[in-house]
Amino acid sequence: MSVTAAKGFTAAGIAAGIKANGNPDLALVVNTGPRRAAAGVFTSNRVKAAPVLWSEQVLTGGEVSAVVLNSGGANACTGPKGFQDTHATAEKAAEVLGHSAGEVAVASTGLIGVLLPMDKLLPGIEQAAAQLSEHGGEKAAIAIKTTDTVHKTAVAQGDGWTVGGMAKGAGMLAPGLATMLVVLTTDADLEPADLDKALRDATRQTFDRVDSDGCMSTNDTVLLLASGASTITPRYEEFAEAVRAVCDDLGRQLIGDAEGASKDIKVEVVNAATEDDAVEVGRSIARNNLLKCAIHGEDPNWGRVLSAIGTTRAAFEPDRLNVAINDVWVCRNGSVGEDRDLVDMRYREVRITADLAAGTESAVIWTNDLTADYVHENSAYSS
């Protein structure tokens, strides 16, 4: 499973001593070929971590032979020294693996504004390289966890080819492009341009629509590596759908593990004039703290949905809006609808449907409730 589900990849995950608690904190994913085509999408936050700046450059070449990932430190807002550290990380991996540093992507996650302990990280790369295995995918997925309570992997099978992946992410979840760290691998044989298109299309509809807490990371990275080891070039649409399915699966797992959350909220905006309108309205609802508190309290407070819709530029008439919570249409024509006491909110998943009555487009945004546990987890210590 994970990044080694597809043929042509090895991986490892070890404890290099970057985390003070001794948990695994360094992962290596290596493409053993024969092909090395790759694509990547990165955070649109203008404050980008050193590894994001580095990996963006690597990806312009369209080939990636290895990815070094570490938890225990984001290497963001660390100035020229931080960038030198990322460069040294890629150089070390290149040296150990016999590749060019220009084909080694780097991804980091953890606290912003702290330099990485390179005296731990560089020896860790040698150690990880010695443990590379076709069965190392799970260990790699475990090594990139931060506040994640579970590691996250997914797989989609094509006809003779496979797409697999791993993700980490539990907080600062609100993509401008992607969220968190994700490495996807495939043994299908595709050109970088096709990988890029499939990855962008998939992230736009999956990770981009996961919005747990409205906070965009400095380190978001999603990579897709193709080994060509299956020697099969699938039909593009089929391959793109497999990538989308794996991204969707991983995105759903991110929401399910969001810091402090007790509810997963599916915000579905329907009958919008445009898809952009649907996404804007969905995101506004997903980011409304008062609504997220109400959902936590199992209170079908639809007035807070309407007040969130009202802050957008989307096309709608206030007196034509309809809102359902768990399929009970508590708001009809912008006013009181069915009895709110009919809404059953006992389960973890809550569905909010906002009908804009302005067209035929729709979008789904996933978010979480806002809880005292979220406050605790993000105030009790630095993360």
Next chain:
Amino acid sequence: MSVTAAKGFTAAGIAAGIKANGNPDLALVVNTGPRRAAAGVFTSNRVKAAPVLWSEQVLTGGEVSAVVLNSGGANACTGPKGFQDTHATAEKAAEVLGHSAGEVAVASTGLIGVLLPMDKLLPGIEQAAAQLSEHGGEKAAIAIKTTDTVHKTAVAQGDGWTVGGMAKGAGMLAPGLATMLVVLTTDADLEPADLDKALRDATRQTFDRVDSDGCMSTNDTVLLLASGASTITPRYEEFAEAVRAVCDDLGRQLIGDAEGASKDIKVEVVNAATEDDAVEVGRSIARNNLLKCAIHGEDPNWGRVLSAIGTTRAAFEPDRLNVAINDVWVCRNGSVGEDRDLVDMRYREVRITADLAAGTESAVIWTNDLTADYVHENSAYSS
């Protein structure tokens, strides 16, 4: 004090039975003249409560003789019946006071999506009218409270004239134009156009820059009524400054009483290319849930400030950003600055200074920390 600090105004606040707990819930403010000039600014939420739609119409005439305000129900998302109820409220006040309904503004606050108990509200207007007094300002301020723990009044004295006011607001605090319910009164003698300009300028720099929880109300209303009873027409700049001072004072009180908050956070953006940039960056910082949790935990987590700045379109270079928390420059040139352990965050007020190093403009946004108490207050019952 309050709305009766200026000559030419009477007010009353009573318990009409709109709130189930029997607390005061109905206020009346009457301009006894000789002039009736008025101005108003309202929420820019596109989902507007019935009283907002009504009062916007009233204000187009430039004259207001009375304001009816109720807590215990927002009369928002209540359809045609809700608008009829607001109309009936104005008609009743007009009848009792001998004015035209077209000069009676109405403001409501409380739960969205519930019709007001008109059988309580209409008799309440008669009862309140019977208690109108030149000393009724405090009682009126008390009657408009919802989750407010204290009532809020302010006053500024000119040379022979006065500006006074009252405000309510503790949650859903994030103006698109104004926040919450505010009535300002003055005995200065001014034309509606001057009142309007002074009020818009003041709210733009005060209430507009209070952003406790990022949630914009459907009912925000700020009214300025001028009786002309002092027979003085002050210099415009002097009057505008008095209005700004009262708005600033009330805005600061709103933050100080925000639901569940334990910290008042002054976000000061300096050296921005434009004032709009400064406001956009300030608002992005003020709305960052992770940062608000960190401040609650007295953790000077400046990385979360940078990640918030990075989501804006403002002019800046990431490696020239500086951030101070309580005057300690913990981030310099986008990287690690002074020792974060030097930051003392024990007190209620916390100052975050973001230096964009891109120009000479600045702005201040006030916000609060995010606490378990906020979650509790907004999840334990409907509000």
